Amino acid sequence: MSILDQRKLIESIHPFELLSSLTLDNLMKKIDIAYYPKDTLLISKNLPSIAFYIVIKGSVTELIDDEIHSVFGAGDSFDANALIYGTCEGRFIVDEDLICYEIKKDDFLDLMQDKRVQSYFLQNFVTRHQHLKDYDAQSSLTPFLMSKVSDMYLHNACIVAPGETIYNALLKMKELKASAILVQAQEELFIVTDTDLRNKVLLGKNSVDDSIMTIASSRAITIDINDFLFNALLLMTHNTIKRVVVKQKGEVKGVLEQLDLLSYFANHSYLVAVQIDKAKNVEDLKNIQSDLKNLLISLHTKGVKCRYITKLVSTLNIKMYKKVFDMCVEADLQDKCALIVMGSEGREEQSVKTDQDNALIVKDGVDIELFSEPMLKLNSYLLELGFPPCAGDVMVSNPFWRREVHDYKELIDTWMNSLGEVNLQALSIFLDAKCVCGDCTLLDELAEYLHSNFHARDDVLAHMAKSVLNFDTPLSMFSSFVLEKNHSNKLDLKKGGIFALVHGVRVLALQYEIKETNTISRIKKLNNRGVIDKNFATELIESFDTLSSIRLKAMLGAKDLEECNYINPKKLQKNQMDLLKDSFKIINKFKKFMIFHFHLNMVA
Amino acid sequence: MFFSFFEKFKKKRNFAKLKDNSFSYLFDEDKSGEYIVFDTETTGLNPKMDEILSIGAVKIRENKILTSQTFEVYLKNSKEISSKSIQIHRIRPIDLKNAKEPETAIKEFLEFIGSRPLVGYYLEFDVEMINKYIRPFLGISLPNKMIEVSELYFDKTISLIPQGNIDLRFDTILKNCAVPNMGGHNAVNDAIMTAMIYLKLTKEKLNDRSPKETNL
Numbered sequence: 001m002s003i004l005d006q007r008k009l010i011e012s013i014h015p016f017e018l019l020s021s022l023t024l025d026n027l028m029k030k031i032d033i034a035y036y037p038k039d040t041l042l043i044s045k046n047l048p049s050i051a052f053y054i055v056i057k058g059s060v061t062e063l064i065d066d067e068i069h070s071v072f073g074a075g076d077s078f079d080a081n082a083l084i085y086g087t088c089e090g091r092f093i094v095d096e097d098l099i100c101y102e103i104k105k106d107d108f109l110d111l112m113q114d115k116r117v118q119s120y121f122l123q124n125f126v127t128r129h130q131h132l133k134d135y136d137a138q139s140s141l142t143p144f145l146m147s148k149v150s151d152m153y154l155h156n157a158c159i160v161a162p163g164e165t166i167y168n169a170l171l172k173m174k175e176l177k178a179s180a181i182l183v184q185a186q187e188e189l190f191i192v193t194d195t196d197l198r199n200k201v202l203l204g205k206n207s208v209d210d211s212i213m214t215i216a217s218s219r220a221i222t223i224d225i226n227d228f229l230f231n232a233l234l235l236m237t238h239n240t241i242k243r244v245v246v247k248q249k250g251e252v253k254g255v256l257e258q259l260d261l262l263s264y265f266a267n268h269s270y271l272v273a274v275q276i277d278k279a280k281n282v283e284d285l286k287n288i289q290s291d292l293k294n295l296l297i298s299l300h301t302k303g304v305k306c307r308y309i310t311k312l313v314s315t316l317n318i319k320m321y322k323k324v325f326d327m328c329v330e331a332d333l334q335d336k337c338a339l340i341v342m343g344s345e346g347r348e349e350q351s352v353k354t355d356q357d358n359a360l361i362v363k364d365g366v367d368i369e370l371f372s373e374p375m376l377k378l379n380s381y382l383l384e385l386g387f388p389p390c391a392g393d394v395m396v397s398n399p400f401w402r403r404e405v406h407d408y409k410e411l412i413d414t415w416m417n418s419l420g421e422v423n424l425q426a427l428s429i430f431l432d433a434k435c436v437c438g439d440c441t442l443l444d445e446l447a448e449y450l451h452s453n454f455h456a457r458d459d460v461l462a463h464m465a466k467s468v469l470n471f472d473t474p475l476s477m478f479s480s481f482v483l484e485k486n487h488s489n490k491l492d493l494k495k496g497g498i499f500a501l502v503h504g505v506r507v508l509a510l511q512y513e514i515k516e517t518n519t520i521s522r523i524k525k526l527n528n529r530g531v532i533d534k535n536f537a538t539e540l541i542e543s544f545d546t547l548s549s550i551r552l553k554a555m556l557g558a559k560d561l562e563e564c565n566y567i568n569p570k571k572l573q574k575n576q577m578d579l580l581k582d583s584f585k586i587i588n589k590f591k592k593f594m595i596f597h598f599h600l601n602m603v604a
Numbered sequence: 605m606f607f608s609f610f611e612k613f614k615k616k617r618n619f620a621k622l623k624d625n626s627f628s629y630l631f632d633e634d635k636s637g638e639y640i641v642f643d644t645e646t647t648g649l650n651p652k653m654d655e656i657l658s659i660g661a662v663k664i665r666e667n668k669i670l671t672s673q674t675f676e677v678y679l680k681n682s683k684e685i686s687s688k689s690i691q692i693h694r695i696r697p698i699d700l701k702n703a704k705e706p707e708t709a710i711k712e713f714l715e716f717i718g719s720r721p722l723v724g725y726y727l728e729f730d731v732e733m734i735n736k737y738i739r740p741f742l743g744i745s746l747p748n749k750m751i752e753v754s755e756l757y758f759d760k761t762i763s764l765i766p767q768g769n770i771d772l773r774f775d776t777i778l779k780n781c782a783v784p785n786m787g788g789h790n791a792v793n794d795a796i797m798t799a800m801i802y803l804k805l806t807k808e809k810l811n812d813r814s815p816k817e818t819n820l
Binding site for chain 2 (some may be wrong): 036
């Protein structure tokens with residue numbers, strides 16, 4: 001009976017559930033329970049590991065170079081590497097009286113004969129991460145947004161030459177039961193839809209004998225057959241179109257219809273986009289807000305990667321901004337300025353609205369006072385729509401953030417020359433600027449100015465980079481949490497991990513003059529430039545995704561904004577906890593990289 | 605001094621009563637360095653009337669509970685088990701399908717424990733139950749040294765709380781020793797939990813995994 005209880009416990013620990021029932025039975029006969037009081041040294045360089053430990057109660061800290069590397073609590077196990085390779089860099093010390101199962105070294109190595117167990121323990125960080133995430137996905141809802149375009153039903157593509165008459169093209173279309181006509185004009189692909197036919201043939205002056213090219217006005221938007229379905233949804237949402245052309249290795253494979261996609265997704269992201277477009281006043285927009293939140297929740301529970309959710313939400317938010325901008329700024333003023341969003345909105349990483357950072361750039365020589373009233377109106381609309389106000393008052397309602405181009409350049413100079421806390425913070429926010437409407441070349445000009453100014457100014461960069469080290473990675477906090485000595489039972493995901501990663505990557509992007517604002521895109525670009533290697537880049541992206549997704553979960557459950565960066569690691573599932581720990585390890589690695597890269601230990 | 609002499613004397617008299625010499629090993633000096641933690645599930649709390657349903661035991665060596673060598677046995681009963689006691693020990697008549705004749709089971713148990721010291725919670729009761737079975741065919745009572753964990757716990761706690769009552773209930777000791785409750789009320793689990801308490805109470809000063817090796 002009791003052997004069964006213990007067995008159940010072992011079985012609940014990944015990857016032991018992979019073992020066959022027979023192997024597990026044999027294993028159970030070899031497991032002992034051991035007790036180690038606090039401060040016992042279990043494994044170190046001079047004390048080779050003799051067993052594989054599975055914690056029943058208590059906790060163990062792994063120290064490398066006297067820094068906390070990892071903390072093991074109930075249900076955790078360690079340390080496969082020490083057993084397999086026979087050596088160990090770190091020191092494992094009992095932090096809280098430990099009761100644990102011990103699988104003796106030889107028995108453990110026997111266990112490793114099982115391929116699946118072996119692969120789990122031998123994998124490097126990224127693959128194990130993936131492994132755990134897959135495991136996570138299995139246990140939760142089907143991640144159906146992970147499906148690819150190739151999984152969908154594609155409509156026949158009716159491709160005609162540009163010289164074909166409209167009549168013949170329509171015949172062919174009917175024959176193929178296609179929903180649109182594609183016109184192949186040399187390298188370019190155009191699309192003729194029912195709307196074109198109605199507006200230009202039935203209501204317009206074209207006759208059915210004219211060549212099809214005369215009514216083909218818009219270029220077809222294409223997507224690769226191996227791309228995620230989600231990206232197809234993004235394309236449609238972004239361009240307000242109803243179909244995309246699917247290509248495989250440059251060849252047209254078919255047409256993906258929005259209707260099919262929507263019925264597949266059964267959610268309303270496209271509808272939300274259309275609603276935004278059609279909104280006539282703020283009231284209409286307000287009604288859409290609740291849809292947005294529902295969309296967010298449904299996508300999250302369906303297991304969509306966090307970065308895709310935030311991308312979609314950003315796309316919709318930008319539409320919202322555009323609409324409000326149209327409502328507030330008169331048409332003749334619109335191309336004399338640029339509305340920019342900054343901070344998390346600028347990076348397209350805001351899922352739940354946490355604050356707004358926006359500013360207005362006005363063309364040189366245009367009277368800035370013309371904009372003050374429309375901007376105040378815009379700000380009030382945004383607040384009404386539920387965009388929370390910015391604590392630092394980085395909003396268009398503040399005259400400080402409504403400037404002419406040359407004025408902004410002066411501001412940049414000030415930021416560069418004084419290395420004060422406030423200035424650096426403002427600069428950081430500005431670095432994530434993204435133009436949402438108006439004349440976007442104004443922002444480009446400023447970005448260029450910024451980059452050229454920072455060229456070879458490693459001293460300023462180092463100062464900026466230093467704040468990466470402002471907050472400790474909560475692995476130590478984590479450990480005190482395990483020890484229950486901490487007064488607050490939670491840890492801060494933003495300060496603890498996300499900030500260091502986002503800010504570090506931002507400074508690196510500035511140094512290498514990378515224009516992208518999105519953190520993941522920046523990491524990819526940094527990898528392309530050879531600043532960080534592929535492996536590290538993947539690790540960073542996965543960590544970022546893990547942290548953001550855990551944070552998103554917390555945000556969706558949080559009652560107020562204060563709460564939403566905090567999570568209680570004890571409430572996480574076991575594998576989520578592992579993912580979180582692994583991510584924090586990568587954050588620590590990244591911090592070390594930053595220290596080395598900018599010689600931060602030499603900056604006072 | 606006198607006490608140990610008395611003990612020796614008692615042991616000698618006990619030995620004189622031994623009917624079956626093949627069990628004389630029970631009186632040997634213990635050299636294994638191991639301890640036995642055991643627990644019984646019974647039909648009730650009266651050793652005179654009630655019977656043992658199952659015995660569970662584990663060995664302790666140094667700081668380890670050798671769950672790899674767990675002992676567990678079910679005993680055939682002469683009477684039907686009352687439904688009231690089933691609620692406590694959760695052993696249904698069907699669970700005794702593979703039960704052994706009491707004498708066989710007890711012999712196996714004696715073989716398992718040898719002359720090792722016994723550890724338990726309210727051990728006296730469990731030992732009395734066992735004695736009830738061995739007296740008829742061996743003539744002796746268990747000669748092993750006995751260690752009572754509630755006593756260890758009492759000694760430890762009394763210095764902290766000079767006056768007042770000390771709660772000696774099993775669950776309380778479990779909680780105060782921060783030993784996980786493994787649930788599933790059965791003889792082996794109870795023995796394992798008792799073993800954990802014993803380790804916790806006796807091995808609090810161990811600075812290295814094995815005392816022989818040097819610390820960094």
